[in-house]
Amino acid sequence: MASKLITYAELKAHSTKESLYVLLHEKVYDVTKFIDEHPGGDEVILAEAGRDATEAFEDVGHSDEARALLKDMYIGDFEKTDELKTKGPSSSSSQSNAVNTAVEQGSNLMYFVPLAMLGAYFAWRYYSSGSI
Ligand code: HEM
Structure with a gap:
């Protein structure tokens, strides 16, 4: 056509x-x-x-x-112009995917950091009580 x-x-x-x-x-x-x-x-x-x-x-x-x-x-x-940017088929969804991944990674880290600190604390207690 x-x-x-x-x-x-x-x-x-x-x-x-x-x-x-x-x-x-x-x-x-x-x-x-x-x-x-x-x-x-x-x-x-x-x-x-x-x-x-x-x-x-x-x-x-x-x-x-x-x-x-x-x-x-x-x-x-x-006809694409600067006056009106059209939204391509996937631009908006790929953008939100990137945001979702970032949020996911952020929340994983939020769980991981306190857990790692708790683990380190018990490891420290274990080793320090063992040495006395
Ligand atoms: C210009 C081309 C368009 C065509 C050919 C079109 C066609 C249709 C058709 C056939 C339906 C019946 C349900 C279906 O088959 O999906 C529908 C429903 C609907 N359309 Fe469009 N549409 C167009 C544009 C738009 C736009 C720009 C909007 C903006 C929001 C819109 C909003 C809706 C809504 C809200 C319904 C649901 C109505 C209901 O279920 O009560 N449509 N359309």
């Missing part, structure tokens, strides 16, 4: 119910005809107009049927 590049200005120009583009996964969809049929209501989609709707869309956990609907509304790829 030869894809047109949609600029940020174009995306912003279509942010009303009369004409509405939605940006999902770096692709742009014309959802004007669909918004009245959206099971989640029109407000939620309108709230994402002119910005990257990927996160909102994925947070809801849309079904495969919902994703299949997108195919017919696809109008082009989004």
Whole structure:
């Protein structure tokens, strides 16, 4: 499919119910005809107009049927600009994974340090009482 590049200005120009583009996964969809049929209501989609709707869309956990609907509304790829950084497929989740690992490591250390000190204390008591 030869894809047109949609600029940020174009995306912003279509942010009303009369004409509405939605940006999902770096692709742009014309959802004007669909918004009245959206099971989640029109407000939620309108709230994402002119910005990257990927996160909102994925947070809801849309079904495969919902994703299949997108195919017919696809109008082009989004031209990435500094004005609007799109969220890549995995950037946000890999970031939170890194945070989770850091937190996990931190809490492991929180258990390990007092336990090691307790062990050292008993070892010290054992050895010092044995030597007297
Ligand atoms: C623009 C493309 C979109 C399409 C084609 C779409 C399609 C659908 C479909 C078919 C459903 C029914 C449940 C399902 O099959 O998953 C649904 C539900 C829902 N959608 Fe979307 N949606 C879109 C965008 C959005 C956006 C940007 C939001 C923002 C938060 C949103 C929020 C919701 C919510 C909250 C529901 C649940 C409604 C309920 O269960 O009462 N949708 N959508």
